[in-house]
Amino acid sequence: MSTYKYKLTYFNFNARAEVIRLIFAAAGVQYEDERLAVSPFEQEWAVVNKSFPFQQLPVLEIEGGVVLAQSHAIARYLANEFGFAGKTNLEKAKVDMIADATEELYSPMRVYFHAKYNNAKHLQAAFDDIFVKLPHGMSNLERLLTKNNGGDGFFVGDSLTWADLKFFGRIGNNIQRLNPEFLKQYPKLNTLCDRVAAIPRIKEWIEKRPEVQF
Ligand SMILES: N[C@@H](CCC(=O)N[C@@H](CS)C(=O)NCC(=O)O)C(=O)O
16 A cells, blocks of 8 residues: 555546546645556556456545545545535535536547547547537536626635536646637636636646646
8 A cells, every 4th residue: 555545546647537636736635646557548458457446547545445436436535525525515516516517528528639649530520529519518617607706716615626626627727728718718717727726736736747648
């Protein structure tokens, strides 16, 4: 077992694990950030994956031998432990709602990033499709964010939750790299991402995290 209380195992991508890494960063909690040398696109993965509960990653191992899988279950657990889950059951449900909607919204971006990673022919079509499929969900999230404190704070309640980290890590960060002008069409989401990125512990993590494709 790790020298730390927590060991996060994932591939060398941000992708599904980044919300978990961002929660650790926001909490200032040290953990082992294990990044497998194999990628899910390689045959060897089919051998390696046997040791994980759903043959998928991310997986969190907690001191004492407990193993958790499913990125949102892990994120929700750690957010509860460290105070980023929402303050009431209703707030927690709203946080889950934003996190799940964000994950659904990511879908065309996954198609594009996988196409890029695998040098697929349909790369340009996959890129263009992002900007056909995202606007509907982005408008919904912009509206929901605006409904809470005019959109000048966070998605839920009056403090940072893992919903903000999920949106920032999954959509905001990636879209800022792909097409910053697109994100600016959603001014509250855009400034939320800037606000999250400026949180000292998050800033420190972003500066030191490994450079990855997605
Ligand atoms: N619902 C799961 C999905 C996990 C998942 O699809 N993980 C991918 C990497 S992002 C994976 O392990 N792919 C390899 C495979 O499915 O064999 C979660 O949120 O953790």
